[in-house]
Structure formats: structure tokens, C-alpha cells
Amino acid sequence: MTTTTTTTTAGLYDSEGQEKNYLNHSKGLWSWLTTLDHKRIGVMYMICVLSAFLLGGIFALLVRTEHLTGGETIMSAETYNRVFTLHGAVMVFLFIIPGIPAALGNFVMPIMLGTLDVVFPRLNLMSWYLWMTGGVFFVASLAFGGIDTGWTFYTPYSTTYSPYGPAIICALSGAFILGFSSILTGVNFLATMHMLRAKGMSWFQMPLFCWSLYATAIMQILATPVLAITLLLLIAERTLSIGIFDPSLGGDPVLFQHFFWFYSHPAVYIMILPAMGVVSDVIAVYSHKHIFGYKFIAFSSVAIALLGFLVWGHHLFVSGQSALLGTIFSLITFSIAIPTAIKVFNWLATMYKGSIDLKCAMLYAMSFIWVFSIGGLTGLHCAAIATDVHLHDTYFVVAHFHYVMVGGTVFGFLAGLHHWWPKIFGKMYDEFWGLVAWALVFIGFNLTFFPQFFMGAQGMPRRYWHYEPQFQAYHVASTIGAYMQGLGFVLLAGVLLYSLFAGKKAPRNPWGGTTLEWQTTSPPPLENFPHDEPPIVGDPYDFHAIEYKEELEGYVLVAAPAAHDAERSIVEEIVEGAEADSYGSRGN
Amino acid sequence: MTQAHATTHDAHGHDDHGHAHDPNQAHHFESMEQQVASGKLGMWVFLATEILMFGGLFCAYAVWRARHFEAFEIGHKQLNTLMGFINTLVLIASSFTMAWAVRTAQLNKNKATAVLLALTFLGGCGFMTIKYFEYKAKWDHGIFVGEPWGHWNTFREEAKTELEAEKTATQLAPPTTGTPGLVNALPTPGKTPEGFIGADAAAADAHGHEAEAHAPPAAHGEGHEPAAEGESAHAAAGEHHIDPDDALKARTFFSIYFCMTGLHGLHVLVGMGLIAWIFFRALKGEFTETYNAPVDLVGLYWHLVDLIWIFLFPLLYLIS
Numbered sequence: 031m032t033t034t035t036t037t038t039t040a041g042l043y044d045s046e047g048q049e050k051n052y053l054n055h056s057k058g059l060w061s062w063l064t065t066l067d068h069k070r071i072g073v074m075y076m077i078c079v080l081s082a083f084l085l086g087g088i089f090a091l092l093v094r095t096e097h098l099t100g101g102e103t104i105m106s107a108e109t110y111n112r113v114f115t116l117h118g119a120v121m122v123f124l125f126i127i128p129g130i131p132a133a134l135g136n137f138v139m140p141i142m143l144g145t146l147d148v149v150f151p152r153l154n155l156m157s158w159y160l161w162m163t164g165g166v167f168f169v170a171s172l173a174f175g176g177i178d179t180g181w182t183f184y185t186p187y188s189t190t191y192s193p194y195g196p197a198i199i200c201a202l203s204g205a206f207i208l209g210f211s212s213i214l215t216g217v218n219f220l221a222t223m224h225m226l227r228a229k230g231m232s233w234f235q236m237p238l239f240c241w242s243l244y245a246t247a248i249m250q251i252l253a254t255p256v257l258a259i260t261l262l263l264l265i266a267e268r269t270l271s272i273g274i275f276d277p278s279l280g281g282d283p284v285l286f287q288h289f290f291w292f293y294s295h296p297a298v299y300i301m302i303l304p305a306m307g308v309v310s311d312v313i314a315v316y317s318h319k320h321i322f323g324y325k326f327i328a329f330s331s332v333a334i335a336l337l338g339f340l341v342w343g344h345h346l347f348v349s350g351q352s353a354l355l356g357t358i359f360s361l362i363t364f365s366i367a368i369p370t371a372i373k374v375f376n377w378l379a380t381m382y383k384g385s386i387d388l389k390c391a392m393l394y395a396m397s398f399i400w401v402f403s404i405g406g407l408t409g410l411h412c413a414a415i416a417t418d419v420h421l422h423d424t425y426f427v428v429a430h431f432h433y434v435m436v437g438g439t440v441f442g443f444l445a446g447l448h449h450w451w452p453k454i455f456g457k458m459y460d461e462f463w464g465l466v467a468w469a470l471v472f473i474g475f476n477l478t479f480f481p482q483f484f485m486g487a488q489g490m491p492r493r494y495w496h497y498e499p500q501f502q503a504y505h506v507a508s509t510i511g512a513y514m515q516g517l518g519f520v521l522l523a524g525v526l527l528y529s530l531f532a533g534k535k536a537p538r539n540p541w542g543g544t545t546l547e548w549q550t551t552s553p554p555p556l557e558n559f560p561h562d563e564p565p566i567v568g569d570p571y572d573f574h575a576i577e578y579k580e581e582l583e584g585y586v587l588v589a590a591p592a593a594h595d596a597e598r599s600i601v602e603e604i605v606e607g608a609e610a611d612s613y614g615s616r617g618n
Numbered sequence: 619m620t621q622a623h624a625t626t627h628d629a630h631g632h633d634d635h636g637h638a639h640d641p642n643q644a645h646h647f648e649s650m651e652q653q654v655a656s657g658k659l660g661m662w663v664f665l666a667t668e669i670l671m672f673g674g675l676f677c678a679y680a681v682w683r684a685r686h687f688e689a690f691e692i693g694h695k696q697l698n699t700l701m702g703f704i705n706t707l708v709l710i711a712s713s714f715t716m717a718w719a720v721r722t723a724q725l726n727k728n729k730a731t732a733v734l735l736a737l738t739f740l741g742g743c744g745f746m747t748i749k750y751f752e753y754k755a756k757w758d759h760g761i762f763v764g765e766p767w768g769h770w771n772t773f774r775e776e777a778k779t780e781l782e783a784e785k786t787a788t789q790l791a792p793p794t795t796g797t798p799g800l801v802n803a804l805p806t807p808g809k810t811p812e813g814f815i816g817a818d819a820a821a822a823d824a825h826g827h828e829a830e831a832h833a834p835p836a837a838h839g840e841g842h843e844p845a846a847e848g849e850s851a852h853a854a855a856g857e858h859h860i861d862p863d864d865a866l867k868a869r870t871f872f873s874i875y876f877c878m879t880g881l882h883g884l885h886v887l888v889g890m891g892l893i894a895w896i897f898f899r900a901l902k903g904e905f906t907e908t909y910n911a912p913v914d915l916v917g918l919y920w921h922l923v924d925l926i927w928i929f930l931f932p933l934l935y936l937i938s
Contacts, residue, residue, distance in 0.1 A: 146646035
């Protein structure tokens with residue numbers, strides 16, 4: 031053991047005497063493909079999910095371009111059906127669900143816990159390979175002619191009517207495999223948070239991002255298997271015609287909807303909760319102020335996770351569900367607004383009297399609050415049975431869930447990406463161009479989806495290829511917005527990629543973060559923390575413990591963070607509010 | 619949980635602890651206990667996902683049984699309860715040897731562990747063999763799920779044509795004479811149409827395999843020619859008539875039967891693979907008092923597979 035230890039230690043430094051980091055401690059593609067390091071797996075995930083985002087985005091632009099005019103603009107109705115289906119399927123299964131947990135979470139979470147790795151590093155790598163396999167199946171379904179069922183694979187489209195049988199089986203297998211990948215990530219994360227928190231770190235000293243990943247893991251573990259069996263049954267139905275969902279064989283198509291949404295509604299929270307976690311951390315850091323209502327935010331994540339299992343029926347208000355059932359589902363759906371609102375108010379209270387730094391990450395986080403609130407509040411329209419009968423399957427619903435998924439998850443993802451980019455790659459990006467990209471994305475996003483609320487309320491049905499002339503102005507505005515977003519995303523990619531080559535070297539803590547990942551180098555060494563500097567555990571939001579150092583262009587830890595839990599009494603919150611101007615210590 | 623915290627820096631500092639570590643301990647764990655506890659937690663959580671996956675099937679089962687209770691009545695009689703019962707015993711016995719193997723592994727008795735694991739593996743083999751014969755029998759009788767390979771569809775078509783022909787016959791015949799064929803073709807709910815059940819051993823003998831599955835009307839004979847005969851033949855065959863709807867419904871039962879037992883069988887196979895893996899490790903003497911987690915975890919998995927069967931057996935074989 032001693033000899034291996036010595037060689038490891040010798041290998042810790044590069045030729046310039048700098049400690050090697052996880053990026054340069056070994057070289058070559060093979061060293062990445064066989065890595066068990068959670069940071070490298072996170073980066074590999076990031077590359078892959080962002081590629082999927084690009085693919086899904088191209089499909090989205092095709093859809094929007096088609097809608098510049100009613101009738102055929104650039105594609106036939108059949109092609110249109112396949113394009114919007116793949117847009118949805120790729121975005122949901124390949125990007126949004128794995129996006130934040132598998133890419134950012136994988137990288138950041140173990141460092142936040144002050145540990146070496148996730149509990150099961152091999153499973154972690156396996157989940158990445160499963161993701162890749164699932165992705166290949168999805169792309170292969172294109173080769174078989176594409177799928178045209180919508181991303182939900184509703185029966186009887188998927189069992190009976192769609193002519194693209196092999197493509198559907200391919201896509202279903204892909205989604206099944208991706209589900210497995212998601213389950214493994216969930217199991218891994220949950221066990222990591224239980225078993226591997228740094229010595230002395232209590233549950234309530236975990237950063238809120240970890241709490242949100244914990245809640246996400248619960249849902250990944252409990253909901254995804256049901257999707258797995260549903261997809262298997264659907265595959266069996268399509269290949270062997272067993273007839274679980276086909277009415278002509280004694281099956282029930284609505285049963286599919288129940289099964290599907292039993293997974294897919296919790297999946298909506300699998301998508302949004304990690305984003306909420308990112309936003310909780312980002313808001314505290316850029317307000318330079320202790321998070322307000324730590325336990326409320328932490329437990330509201332868990333509450334959302336649990337309630338999220340009980341609301342799937344609100345997708346079936348017009349599917350022949352009984353009025354009593356509809357009423358119950360409607361009520362539980364309304365109740366989810368409570369933990370969600372608790373989060374929003376806590377974020378606002380955190381910002382109140384904080385010393386706010388309008389950096390890119392903070393702008394995305396603030397846009398998240400704005401956009402997600404619109405998405406959430408319009409969700410209430412859809413949760414009310416009477417209005418939903420009118421709004422169901424219209425562009426109102428499309429706008430609602432894009433405000434939640436894009437405005438919520440994507441903005442949360444981007445906030446996290448900007449926040450942790452210097453930590454992940456050790457380079458600073460250009461703030462100004464980052465801001466320009468943010469402005470394009472934010473304005474473009476609202477321009478794309480806000481008109482869709484009007485269209486939908488006036489009766490424009492979703493997934494239609496053709497529309498009446500009265501809707502054209504809205505559609506054109508929406509398409510212009512989509513192009514604007516596209517431009518913003520390209521610029522954003524340019525800004526971040528440029529920083530890899532020409533960016534300034536990042537200090538350990540450029541933003542003033544107080545969680546453990548900011549105590550280590552940027553990028554971190556293979557074993558997460560420099561071997562002579564173990565992380566110092568304490569209140570993860572103790573901003574008194576850090577100070578800005580001009581010469582480093584970053585913050586340093588000047589005292590051990592307070593040893594108590596992150597939750598504080600209301601009195602402390604108020605006192606700190608009064609003191610707020612005096613720290614943050616940037617003088618702005 | 620307090621003992622389970624990890625320090626961050628023992629990866630390159632194993633020597634700091636001043637005592638030798640188990641070579642099986644992964645570098646990111648502080649102690650063997652922590653590693654074992656982590657593995658167990660992970661396995662239990664994984665088993666939860668398995669339960670939910672089967673939970674979907676049990677849910678489909680419940681919905682269908684409530685909706686097509688006659689189909690379950692008709693269908694389950696095709697199953698061989700004795701074989702199912704023997705299989706249950708086999709699996710319980712294998713669970714016992716598995717649990718015993720876990721204990722011997724903890725006591726550092728690798729030889730005993732290997733023997734017990736071999737027995738467990740044989741239990742799995744026995745289960746799959748019996749299952750094979752059950753499936754084979756169903757297959758031979760044309761009971762399968764799908765159109766590509768099963769005979770259900772052709773059977774359904776035949777039955778439909780038959781019914782059509784009878785309707786025509788009824789229209790032709792004067793209403794006052796009565797048409798027993800039609801009456802029997804539309805059985806009241808809950809009434810099991812005779813002939814189809816195939817429980818009638820005589821009919822089964824007379825008509826061979828096909829008869830057991832969906833005993834055709836005696837008057838039709840082996841040829842199974844649909845509706846070519848005259849009215850008199852129908853009148854004779856009347857009480858053995860097969861309702862196409864019931865054929866369809868029994869198929870419903872077998873769809874869920876094959877889905878549930880098929881998925882379970884797949885799990886048995888996976889479990890056997892895992893047992894084979896730890897069997898060879900036990901042969902090599904790899905397990906010790908401190909390092910026996912693989913046996914333990916495979917054991918947990920095997921017990922779950924067993925447990926699922928304990929639920930499947932009454933739900934599929936013992937209903938009435």
C-alpha cells in the first residue's frame with residue numbers, strides 16, 4: 031500500500047510544480063472513456079446532453095419555421111409530425127431529464143459533500159454508457175423513418191396507427207435504456223448523500239443543490255421503473271400484439287395514459303427540482319447573503335417530490351376520467367403551488383437587502399424566477415378542470431410547459447453552467463458577451479412563448495400543422511423569438527468555448543461562493559481537494575467566512591464557517607438583513 | 619449514520635491509518651463497514667425500483683382482473699397448479715440455501731458457501747425447467763400472446779365467421795323454430811362457455827392438443843372448418859359453442875400471464891448469472907468475515923425474485 035501511495039503522490043504534480051488537476055492527470059480519449067472519476071463523467075455527460083440540446087433545438091427551429099405560414103412552408107404534414115415528436119422526445123429524454131443531475135450534479139455534488147467520489151463510481155460510468163446507448167437508439171429511430179406519435183407515445187397512435195413500427199420500437203427501447211441510466215444516477219446520488227458526506231457534515235449543512243438532487247433521486251428511483259414497465263408493455267404490444275392497451279384486444283388506452291403520467295408527471299419535477307437547487311445556491315452566492323429559510327427550501331423540495339406522485343391525473347381531465355377523480359387530482363395539483371411558492375418567496379427574501387452582483391449566472395437565476403413564476407401560475411389555469419377543458423391540447427399548454435421546462439430547467443441549467451464553468455474548466459469567460467447572450471436568450475424566449483398563451487386561449491390546437499390566418503401574427507412573432515433564442519444560444523456557446531482557449535485562469539472562488547467546491551482549486555485535483563487542504567465543513571451559506579482579495583481576483587476563506595446548521599431563527603435573519611450592507615465586502 | 623461519514627483525504631493516505639486495509643475496500647470509502655453499508659443501501663434502493671417495475675404489472679393485472687374477470691376465470695384453468703406449486707417450493711428451498719450461503723460466507727467457510735450457492739443455482743435451473751415445460755405446453759396448445767406466432771387470431775377469425783354464419787342462418791330460419799346455436803353464442807356474463815374451457819378431459823383426449831386450448835365444437839371435428847355445415851350441424855354443436863369474445867378475453871389473461879412470468883423468469887436468469895459469478899468467487903476462497911458483501915447483495919436480489927413469485931403464484935394459479 032505504501033509504495034502505491036508514494037507513486038500516487040509523486041504523480042500529483044506536473045512539470046511546473048503545480049498540482050495536477052482532474053483534466054490533465056491522465057491523457058487520451060481512452061482515459062476518459064474508462065474513467066471512474068465523477069468529474070470526468072460529469073463533463074462527458076455535459077458534452078452529450080448539450081449535443082442533444084443542439085439536436086432538439088434544430089428540430090425546434092424547423093417546427094417554428096414551418097409555422098411561418100399556415101399550410102406547407104418547408105415541410106409536409108407527415109414530416110412535421112415526425113419533427114415535433116423528435117423535438118419533444120430528444121429534449122425530454124436526452125436533455126432535460128439527465129441535464130442538471132447527470133452533468134452538473136455529477137461534477138459538483140460529491141465536491142459539495144467534501145468527498146472523493148460518488149458511492150458507486152462504476153455504476154456512474156455505466157449510466158453514462160446507457161445514456162449513450164439510449165441516444166443511439168433515438169437517432170437510429172430516425173433512420174427507420176422517425177416517430178410521429180408525439181413524445182408521449184400515446185396509444186393507439188403508437189400501437190395501431192403509426193406506420194413507423196420499427197422506429198417506434200427503437201425509440202421505446204431508447205427511452206427504456208435512458209430510464210435505466212436515470213435510475214442508476216438516482217440510486218447513486220441518494221446513497222452518496224446518505225453515506226459519503228464529509229466528516230462532521232450534518233444533513234442540514236448540505237448545500238440546497240444537494241437537497242434538490244436528493245428529492246430528484248427519490249423520484250427517479252420510484253417513478254422511472256413504472257415508465258420502464260409501461261414501455262416494455264408497449265413494445266410487447268407492438269411486436270406481439272398482447273393487447274394491454276389496444277381496445278380491440280380487450281385493452282385500455284387510458285391505462286397507458288395513467289401509467290405514462292405516473293412516471294412522466296414526477297418526471298416534470300425530476301426536470302425542475304435540480305434547477306431549483308441550482309437557483310437556490312446561485313441566488314445566495316450572488317446576493318452575498320445567507321440563504322433565507324434553508325429548511326423550508328430543503329423540505330419543500332421533498333414535499334414537491336412526494337406530492338408530484340399524486341397529480342398525474344391532471345393530464346387526463348378530458349380522457350374520460352371520472353369527475354370525482356378529476357376533482358381530487360385538481361386539488362392536489364393546486365396544493366403543489368404551495369411548496370413551489372415557498373421556494374420563490376425564500377429566494378426573494380434572500381435577495382432582499384443582499385448585495386446583488388448581476389453576473390451572468392445571477393441573471394439566469396433571476397430570469398428563472400420570473401419565467402418560472404409565469405409558467406407556474408399558468409399551470410393553475412390548467413389545473414382547474416373547467417378552464418382546462420377549454421385549454422387542453424392548445425398552445426396555451428405548450429406555452430405553459432415551455433415556460434416551466436425551458437424557462438425553468440434550461441435557465442437553471444444555464445445559471446449553473448455559468449456559475450460552475452470556472453470551477454469545471456478553470457477558465458473565466460467574458461462577462462459582457464455572456465450578458466449579450468443572456469439578453470438574446472431571455473428576450474427571445476419570452477417572444478417565442480408569450481404569444482402562444484394568446485393563441486392557445488383563442489383556440490389554436492397544439493401539434494397542428496395547419497392554422498387559420500387569424501393566428502399568423504402570433505406564429506410569426508413566436509418564430510422570430512425562436513430565431514433570436516437560437517442566435518443567443520450560439521453566442522453563448524461561442525463565449526464559453528472561447529474561454530477555454532483564451533479565458534483568464536480562474537481563481538479558486540471568483541464569485542464568493544461558500545459551499546465546499548469553492549474551497550478547492552479550479553479545476554479541482556483528481557481527488558477533489560488539494561491533498562494538504564481538507565475541506566472545512568460548516569454552515570454552507572456563511573458569508574462571513576470569506577473575504578474578497580483584490581490580488582487574487584477572488585474570495586478566500588478567512589475563518590472556519592460557522593459550525594451550526596444552515597437553518598437559522600427568524601431573528602437572526604432579520605439582524606442579518608439589517609447588517610446586510612456591511613458584508614458581501616465588494617462595496618457595490 | 620454518524621459513523622458513516624467519509625473523510626476526504628484518506629485516498630492517498632491509507633498508510634496514515636497505521637493498519638492494513640482490506641484490499642477489497644474502494645479508495646473513496648473510509649472503512650469496510652461504510653462500504654458494506656453503502657452497498658446494502660444501494661441494493662435496497664435498487665430493489666425498490668424492481669418492486670415498482672413489477673408494481674406496474676400488478677396494477678395492470680388488477681385493472682384487468684376487475685374488468686375481465688371471466689377471462690381470468692377461463693384462463694387460469696388452463697394453468698397447471700401442481701407445476702406452479704412445485705415451482706414455489708423449489709424457489710423457497712433455493713431462498714433457504716441462499717440465506718444459508720450468506721451465513722457461511724460470513725463465517726469464512728468458502729467451501730460450504732460454494733456448495734450452497736451451487737444448490738441455489740440448481741434451484742433456479744429447476745424452476746426454469748418446470749417453467750419451460752409449462753410454457754411449452756401452452757405453446758403446443760396454441761396459447762400464446764401474439765398474432766405473429768400464436769393461433770389466437772386465426773381462432774378468433776374462425777369463431778367470428780362461425781357466428782356470422784349462424785346469424786345468417788337465424789335470419790333464414792323461421793323465428794318460431796328457435797336457434798339454440800345463437801342463444802349459446804351469446805352467453806350471459808359470468809357464465810363460462812363450455813367447450814372452450816377445455817377442462818373437460820374427454821374433449822381434450824378426443825381432440826388432442828387443440829382441444830385443450832379451445833376445444834372446438836364436437837360436430838366440427840378436427841378439421842375446424844368454419845360454418846360450412848348446415849343448420850343441423852349447428853344445432854347439434856350448439857351447446858359447445860365458442861364465443862369469440864371469450865377467446866379474446868382468455869387471451870387477455872394469457873397476455874398478462876406471459877408478461878408477468880416472462881419478466882420474472884428473466885429476473886431468475888439474471889439471478890442465476892449472479893449466483894454463478896459469486897459461486898466461482900467462493901470457489902477461489904475470496905470471501906471473508908469482513909468481505910462478503912457480494913454474497914449478501916446477490917442474496918437480497920434472489921430473495922426479491924423469490925418474493926415476487928410468491929405473489930405471482932396465487933394471483934395467476936389460485937384464483938377462482
